[in-house]
Amino acid sequence: DTDKTTTVPTSLLYAQSTENGYQLVDSTPKVVLRLEATSMENVFMTDFQGNNAVVFQKDGKWLLEYSENGKKVQKELNIKF
Numbered sequence: 001d002t003d004k005t006t007t008v009p010t011s012l013l014y015a016q017s018t019e020n021g022y023q024l025v026d027s028t029p030k031v032v033l034r035l036e037a038t039s040m041e042n043v044f045m046t047d048f049q050g051n052n053a054v055v056f057q058k059d060g061k062w063l064l065e066y067s068e069n070g071k072k073v074q075k076e077l078n079i080k081f
Contacts, residue, residue: 033046
């Protein structure tokens with residue numbers, strides 16, 4: 001995988017159920033993120049460009065949070081379940 005850009009998908013992502021969570025696909029459909037369910041509702045673990053990350057729901061929005069150069073970064077995701 002040569003795609004090293006740290007861009008977060010802004011397009012609508014479709015959640016498809018998997019054995020242990022969901023996979024988020026774009027309209028291509030290409031798998032963009034794999035979400036692993038946790039014991040907390042609406043909180044998922046994921047791998048974002050080699051970084052451990054979490055995807056969670058807050059105030060009705062889905063957020064992706066990860067560390068970049070020691071700083072916490074939060075990006076909004078557009079997910080359709």
